[in-house]
Amino acid sequence: MSERQIELEVLRYDPEKDSAPRFQTYSVPCLNEWVVLDALNYVKENLDTTLSYRWSCHMAVCGSCGMMINGEPKLACKAFIHEYSDKIRVEPLAHFPIERDLVTVIEDFIGKLSSVKPYLIPKDDKPISAGEFKQTPAELIKFKQYTLCINCMLCYAACPQYGLVPEFVGPAAIALAHRYNQDSRDGGRDARQEVVASNEGVWECSFVGACSEVCPKHVDPAGALQQVKVASTIDWYKEHLMPWVKK
């Protein structure tokens, strides 16, 4: 296994001491098979115990280690050292306030996520004794890709619209609302539309498409948002031109 000396340029911010973030460079002996998260763990264990960052699974499942790597939103556990030169710049996810070092404040996203009711709201209340809600493969395929979202927030860091208009509900939350709206077992679309189809909802999206380009799970939030726009536009026409037609 080949070893390579990497200059890891990490954004540091200590809210108790610093008035603004600064960069600190660590020289890290990396194995070529490592990911950036391994390099950060090396720093934490051997060079600087004060470095703060989030991580958990190390296998692109938990969505905790999202950060900007050379200006691109990435999961640090999926960013392989061999894909980079000998100098790597690591910063917290863009568009989120910095809590400390690489740790961001994510309350805004969590609030938006819960505002779209990302859970099944059954169409019909039926007792458990009536059995399961069955679904065909054709019904499943409608929303399956969106279930792969791990809430890593890379799409929010990539979305320039979220950076410019922080009120924007954003890609992942709306894509998850769409996921449940598309679910044959769900009857909660009307309850979600109030947030999803508002000005700060899907209409803030100008289809830059960056969210889908950076998604580490190959979900297509940009596509979901455009589909929500189409459905919401049809709703508007039905309501205003054909009020007698039920949605």
Added chain:
Amino acid sequence: MSCKPYIRETSKTTWYLEHPRYKRYMAREVTCIFILIFTFELVCALGAVANGPEAYAAFLAKLHSPLSILFNLVALVVTVYHSVTWFNVTPQAMPVQIGEEFVPGQYIVGAHYGVWAVVSLVVLILGVW
């Protein structure tokens, strides 16, 4: 949460210079300005037609100026860029599901090119006729 999170503002005027994908996006948005001006030119053409053969001949004469030819060439190029980039994303906005599969994106894009060709042909035939 810390009492003093640091907020990095996004520049409202230069944000699109920060990443090549943002520049691509803005390049596409800018094409709308050319399409807007061309649409205005088209409305003027309709007005000239309505005002009789002399007005139309005067309008055509104006179109022969080098500046007008240059603008129309640029407008054609950016309109093609606008259309092609739109066709490329249509499978995302309008997925078509048949049974348990989604129709591959290239068929949806191809259908748009097909309709584009047919409409262009019809306009050409009507124009010649």
